[in-house]
Amino acid sequence: MSVDAMATTEENQRRAVLDAVDRLAPRIVQSVADAVKIPSINPKYPGQDYGKLAGGEGEVSALMNDLHREAGASTELVAVEKGRDNACGRIAGTGGVRSLLLNGHVDVVPPNREGLWDKAPFSGLITDEAVHGRGATDNKAGTVAAAYAAIALAAAGIRLQGDLVLQAVVGEEVGDHLSGTTAALQAGYGADAAIVCEPSNFSDASPNLVPTTPGLLWFSLSLVGKAAHSGLRGLTIHPTLEGEALGVNTIDKFWIIYHALRQLEDSWALRDRHPLFQPGYFNLLPGVIRGNPEGVLVPFFLADTLTVEYCVYHHPERSNHEVIDEIEKTVRQACANDPWLSAHRPEFDWKLLWPPYTAPASHELIPAVMKAHSDSVGGFDLATPPKQEGFLGVCDLTWMDAQGIDGLVYGPGVGRTAHAENEYVPIHQIITAVKTYALSAMDYCGVSGTESSINSPTTGRRRP
Known part of the structure; x- marks a missing residue:
C-alpha cells in the first residue's frame, strides 16, 4: 500500500470514529446524567455514615460495567469491600506492543450545603449546554466518556492492535487507592500507559492536557x-x-x-x-x-x-x-x-x-493525545493542540506510578465547580473527551491492519 493510500485509510478510520461519537452523543449525555443521579458519596469521607452510604459507588460501577460490556470488553467487578465494586474491563487487541488504560472514579464528595444549590445536587439535570449535579465534573463525565470511546471504536469497526483497559474505580476522593485503583491494577487491569479521565480545565473551555500533578x-x-x-x-x-x-x-x-x-x-x-x-x-x-x-x-x-x-x-x-x-x-x-x-x-x-507525579517529557502518549485532541476539536486540517497545565488537585496517577505505569490527565469538567455548589460539566467537553480518548487509543495502541510509525516498541515502563 502506498503512503498516500495509508494516510487516506487512516483518516477515513478516524473520521468514522468521530462520526460514531456524534451519533452516540444523546446517549452519552444521558448516561452521564444517569450516573450523576446515583448519590455515590464516598462512605469513608470524613463525617459520613459508612453504613448508609456504602453501595452507592457499586451502583455507578454496575452502570459502567454494562457500558464496558457493550464496548466488547471482558469485564469483572473487583471489590475489596462489599458494595464498593470497581468496574474493570479489557478489550483485547490483535497483538500490538502497547496497551492503554482509561481510568475514572465513581465516588463523589458530599454535596455540602444543599440549600445553596440552584437544583437538587443529584438531579442529573440536562440543559442545552451542560449536565448538572454532584460528580458531573468530578468525575462521572470523564468515567462515562472513557466507556463511550470504546463503544465508538466498536461502532466504527475499529480493532486495536494493543489492549484497551477500562477502569471505573472507587475510593479516589479520600486516597483509598487500596480499595480502588491499586486493587484494580493488582487484579490484572493494568497497561503500558494511562489516561486519568479527571477534569483537566478550570473553566468551560476544551479539556487541557495535564502531564504533572502536585x-x-x-x-x-x-x-x-x-x-x-x-x-x-x-x-x-x-x-x-x-x-x-x-x-x-x-x-x-x-x-x-x-x-x-x-x-x-x-x-x-x-x-x-x-x-x-x-x-x-x-x-x-x-x-x-x-x-x-x-x-x-x-x-x-x-x-x-x-x-x-x-x-x-x-x-x-x-x-x-x-x-x-x-x-x-x-x-x-x-x-x-x-x-x-x-x-x-x-x-x-x-x-x-x-506524592506528586510528572510524566516523562518524551512519553509517546503525550503527542498521541495532543494529536487526538487537535483532530477532535479542529478537524484534520486545523491544528488546535490542547493547552498544557498542571493539575488542579491530585489523582490516582500517583498510585499508577507506584505500579510502574506512566500517564497523564485529560478529561471533561469545570475544575472550579469540583467540590463546590452547582457543579456541572459542559456537554461539548464530554463529546470532545470521548473523541479524544478514542483517537488516542488508535494512535497509541495502533489499529489492526494499519501500518504507522507510531506503533513502535513501547518506551514506557513495565506492565503489571
Missing part, C-alpha cells in the same frame, strides 16, 4: 493551653501581670504558628515556581480549626485545647518528606520564640501523604 499533604496540629476564667484574660495576656502562670489561651497561641506558616506560603509563591502552575498555586490551607475549653463550647473559659487541620499542595519536583521537614522546622522555629510553645510544643499528625 504533591498533597494533610496534617493536624494540636496545642494545649491552661484553662482559666474568662474574666482573668487581661491578667493572662499582659506579661507584666500574672501572665501564663495563670492561664494560656490556645487560640491566641495558634496565631503565632499561623503567621509563620503564612510566611512560608508566601515564600513558596516566590520560590517554588513551575511553568504549568500559576504563581502562588502551591499553598498551605488551614481548612478546619477546633479551639475551645476542654469539653466546653462556651467562651467563659480560656481555651486550653486546639486542633487545626491543614491541606498542603506542593511543587511536583519536591518530595513529600522534604516538604514535611520544612513545615515542621518552620513551626519549631516559631515556637522557640514563645516561652509557652517552646515548653509545650504542638503535636503533628500526618494523615495523608500523596
Whole structure:
C-alpha cells in the first residue's frame, strides 16, 4: 500500500470514529446524567455514615460495567469491600506492543450545603449546554466518556492492535487507592500507559492536557493551653501581670504558628515556581480549626485545647518528606520564640501523604493525545493542540506510578465547580473527551491492519 493510500485509510478510520461519537452523543449525555443521579458519596469521607452510604459507588460501577460490556470488553467487578465494586474491563487487541488504560472514579464528595444549590445536587439535570449535579465534573463525565470511546471504536469497526483497559474505580476522593485503583491494577487491569479521565480545565473551555500533578499533604496540629476564667484574660495576656502562670489561651497561641506558616506560603509563591502552575498555586490551607475549653463550647473559659487541620499542595519536583521537614522546622522555629510553645510544643499528625507525579517529557502518549485532541476539536486540517497545565488537585496517577505505569490527565469538567455548589460539566467537553480518548487509543495502541510509525516498541515502563 502506498503512503498516500495509508494516510487516506487512516483518516477515513478516524473520521468514522468521530462520526460514531456524534451519533452516540444523546446517549452519552444521558448516561452521564444517569450516573450523576446515583448519590455515590464516598462512605469513608470524613463525617459520613459508612453504613448508609456504602453501595452507592457499586451502583455507578454496575452502570459502567454494562457500558464496558457493550464496548466488547471482558469485564469483572473487583471489590475489596462489599458494595464498593470497581468496574474493570479489557478489550483485547490483535497483538500490538502497547496497551492503554482509561481510568475514572465513581465516588463523589458530599454535596455540602444543599440549600445553596440552584437544583437538587443529584438531579442529573440536562440543559442545552451542560449536565448538572454532584460528580458531573468530578468525575462521572470523564468515567462515562472513557466507556463511550470504546463503544465508538466498536461502532466504527475499529480493532486495536494493543489492549484497551477500562477502569471505573472507587475510593479516589479520600486516597483509598487500596480499595480502588491499586486493587484494580493488582487484579490484572493494568497497561503500558494511562489516561486519568479527571477534569483537566478550570473553566468551560476544551479539556487541557495535564502531564504533572502536585504533591498533597494533610496534617493536624494540636496545642494545649491552661484553662482559666474568662474574666482573668487581661491578667493572662499582659506579661507584666500574672501572665501564663495563670492561664494560656490556645487560640491566641495558634496565631503565632499561623503567621509563620503564612510566611512560608508566601515564600513558596516566590520560590517554588513551575511553568504549568500559576504563581502562588502551591499553598498551605488551614481548612478546619477546633479551639475551645476542654469539653466546653462556651467562651467563659480560656481555651486550653486546639486542633487545626491543614491541606498542603506542593511543587511536583519536591518530595513529600522534604516538604514535611520544612513545615515542621518552620513551626519549631516559631515556637522557640514563645516561652509557652517552646515548653509545650504542638503535636503533628500526618494523615495523608500523596506524592506528586510528572510524566516523562518524551512519553509517546503525550503527542498521541495532543494529536487526538487537535483532530477532535479542529478537524484534520486545523491544528488546535490542547493547552498544557498542571493539575488542579491530585489523582490516582500517583498510585499508577507506584505500579510502574506512566500517564497523564485529560478529561471533561469545570475544575472550579469540583467540590463546590452547582457543579456541572459542559456537554461539548464530554463529546470532545470521548473523541479524544478514542483517537488516542488508535494512535497509541495502533489499529489492526494499519501500518504507522507510531506503533513502535513501547518506551514506557513495565506492565503489571
